[in-house]
Amino acid sequence: MPAIEILCLANSRKHGGRCIGGLRMDGGGWVRLVSSEPDGTLYPRHYLLDDGSEPQPLDRIAVPIAHPCPKPHQPENVLLLPQPWRLRERPLRRSAAPLLRNHLHRERNLFGDAADRIPYERLVAQPPTDSLALVIPDSARVRIRLTSADRRQTRLVFTLAGAVYDLAVTDPAAEARWADLAPGEHPLRVPLGQKLLLTISLGEPFEVDGCCYKLVASILSTPAGWWI
Template identity: 35%
Template sequence: MHEVKMLCMANSWKHQERCIAGLLKNGTWVRPVSTAQGGAITEDQCQLDVGRPIQPLDLVRLPIEKAAPILHQPENQLIANKPWLLLKEKKAENNKVVSLLTRSEHKKDTLFGTEDDKISWSSIERQGLAESLVLVRAVGPYFRRKRTWSGRTQIRSGFTFAGTDYDLPVTFEASHILQEGKNFTQSSSDWWFTVSLGGAFRPYGYQEKYCYMLIAGAIEIPN
């Protein structure tokens, strides 16, 4: 077992549990998981020693049992059965935070090698994945509510990256961005989005399984 200092960038929903992701000081991504197969983190597991759940921009000391990469999520790290310690509550205005996040911004021309919002499982099996987490600077994104084919309401955000328009589901708690009763808002700010690849599933009407992109965390960039 060892410990790492991680700046939390995402605390989002995953199958009624939590998907946590963060950055190390050198810009390396970490996704804590509860099992070697990529199991989500429970509410109890992501409680900090101060009595509250981890939240974006918390600097925490995280106990790691071992690296646990899986095919579509190479950043996974299996957590040890020890408390998560809060070292500091950081702010987006903090110079060190701004420096780290600016250096960690995704520099490639596409997200995960595609201009689509998903990657086929057969492609991942054939080619593998170098990464499943990226930090994107989204310039003036919009947020909207959409009713899915299953009838539930989903919040999505649209932004342009390297000339490609993306419209991705938001999986973190976003009521502070798009209030109840509103269906659309255009942000006047830029944001740092933590874009993650979800697990493989077969959408209705498709023959193949896909891993879809989603926005697991968002931090408004200070002016």
């Protein structure tokens, strides 16, 4: 298959590397870019752009792909070819706003329900049609917690059409912005005239409980003046 152009909407942490996904610029929907590594994780040798930078959310990039390689819990996966990625546009022009608007998820359920995880066995029996979603939450706040292993975890608590979600954040840029926040909940403020835009992703099965967790893979604000 030739290279495809995508609007990058997530460059998130995954097993010491990254998970990168976005919307095809030709209207073909979501893709999650995966490598030939056993779990599909991307490393710098896979994803660095031709200018030496990393893909950022709202970049338009050209990516060489081999073929689709869907999994029961991630139907959008496509396998990369070992060739350079190219940056086509940064910052993105307003003409891309309809692409975002047309792919907004507006319903309360994410990937079939309003829970924070889905048993992998259920996904095998009833594969979802999507494992990536773009949402504008009704409200949101940051929650910093310490795990049982005393490790810091950044989470986002948000509402979507009446459903309340409390999901782990895997967006490294957001984690860096909030690195100095104390444990507890904190308001999330968005500049006037902009909206909060989240990319939600369904992760790999967790070995402890066999569930795939819903993750906040990207947190950004819509560019000023865009109608989405």
